[in-house]
Amino acid sequence: MAFDVEVPLIAAPMAGGPSTPELVAAVNGAGGLGFLAAGYRTVGATLEQIRRTRELTERPFGVNLFVPAPPSDPGPVAAYRERLQPEAERWGVELPTEIRADRDDWDAKLDALLREPVAYVSYTFGLPGRDEADALRAAGIRQLGTVTSPEEARDATALGLDSLVVQGPEAGGHRGTHRTEDVPGTLPLLQLLAAVREVTSLPLVAAGGLGDGTAIAAALRTGASAAQLGTAYLRTDESGATATHRRALVELPETTVTRAFTGRPARALRNAFIARHEAYAPAAYPEVHYLTQPLRAAAAQRNDPAGMHLWAGTAHALAREGGAAEVTRGLWGDALRAG
Incomplete structure (x- = not known):
């Protein structure tokens, strides 16, 4: 071609x-x-x-x-929701209880x-x-x-x-x-x-x-x-x-591959959300994407890079x-x- x-x-x-x-x-x-x-x-x-x-x-x-993708097993998604619930309460957001097929x-x-x-x-x-x-x-x-x-x-x-x-x-x-x-x-x-x-x-x-x-x-x-x-x-x-994402590209030094935000492996700038939740995120997409969406939106509204999905490749500093x-x-x- x-x-x-x-x-x-x-x-x-x-x-x-x-x-x-x-x-x-x-x-x-x-x-x-x-x-x-x-x-x-x-x-x-x-x-x-x-x-x-x-x-x-x-x-x-x-x-x-x-x-x-075909639907994911709802059990691990529900367990991940329970883990995220205290964080949702802290920021005053509602996590979805049922995630539609998409x-x-x-x-x-x-x-x-x-x-x-x-x-x-x-x-x-x-x-x-x-x-x-x-x-x-x-x-x-x-x-x-x-x-x-x-x-x-x-x-x-x-x-x-x-x-x-x-x-x-x-x-x-x-x-x-x-x-x-x-x-x-x-x-x-x-x-x-x-x-x-x-x-x-x-x-x-x-x-x-x-x-x-x-x-x-x-x-x-x-x-x-x-x-x-x-x-x-x-x-x-x-x-x-976003302006926060742009700044983070030069301020945060390290990337990592994580399922924490969406349930699929994705390379992002390492932050506190990943550190807290990466080990518990199931392989469930797009269910985890929709589950974490309210938390990510709230972090973006606060201009808080610690809770945002800041996608970035390894050459982000350039x-x-x-x-x-x-x-x-x-x-x-x-x-x-x-x-």
């Missing part, structure tokens, strides 16, 4: 607010490729963002979808994209069904599967996807494992790229901890067709990240301020010089 870009840098889809139409358009304007994040958005809100992005850029862009508007989003196709669709947390992938392909949409292992890469290749986003353990936010209960691998990105290349001939996008030109150049030398960056854009003018187009051009210039 040939990306319609002058600069092989992709703005990663960051669900929950950081990815915006303005960020996508700015990266596109610098010659790269921006992705919207449809995760946690209704189909109506997703279409609104797509239409707004089209107003801001004439260049191709992508949309990322969360593949729905497919993140999956079917409606696929239908909407068939009606109003975008250039690219990427998948996180698994793969679409064959009929679903075939339908999007027939609509002219190029499809990327997020993979964290050679085994997942084989499955995505067999499905006939156009490209693979190879996500290393250095990545911020959720690990894209295809099953909630899977323990994500620890093979560093460059080694993972080489391992995936052994099982597929599809174009590869490198993702995870790519915070400067040297890292980007190394990923491209290892065989990636493009580099995907998320944390690198969190402090840009067009990012939807994230630059300024316009996203300027950041894109700077990173690519540094990558060219690093060779």
Whole structure:
């Protein structure tokens, strides 16, 4: 798959607010490729963002979808709720007692994209069904599967996807494992790229901890067709990240992979919430996401980084301020010089 870009840098889809139409358009304007994040958005809100992005850029862009997971065992979720209850009482918030089954508007989003196709669709947390992938392909949409292992890469290749986003353990936010209960691998990105290349001939996008030109150049030398960056854009003018999150990227020194906030492994800046609850969080997504949502919202309202989910990759300290187009051009210039 040939990306319609002058600069092989992709703005990663960051669900929950950081990815915006303005960020996508700015990266596109610098010659790269921006992705919207449809995760946690209704189909109506997703279409609104797509239409707004089209107003801001004439260049191709992508949309990322969360593949729905089967329901989790309610027992461990209930036990985790009991553990969190004193904290909820302390901050005056109500934790949900029943968490509805949630497919993140999956079917409606696929239908909407068939009606109003975008250039690219990427998948996180698994793969679409064959009929679903075939339908999007027939609509002219190029499809990327997020993979964290050679085994997942084989499955995505067999499905006939156009490209693979190879996500290393250095990545911020959720690990894209295809099953909630899977323990994500620890093979560093460059080694993972080489391992995936052994099982597929599809174009590869490198993702995870790519915070400067040297890292980007190394990923491209290892065989990636493009580099995907998320944390690198969190402090840009067009990012939807909160002021607290932006400050924490430079103030908190360490990241860790945790299930404490959502029930899925995700790399975040280490804070007090993780220290208290990581050992007790079940592998249950999206149930834990909805369970902890009131606590996280209350922490955000207090501007309290100790209780927020502060997704960040291992290169978070390198994230630059300024316009996203300027950041894109700077990173690519540094990558060219690093060779």
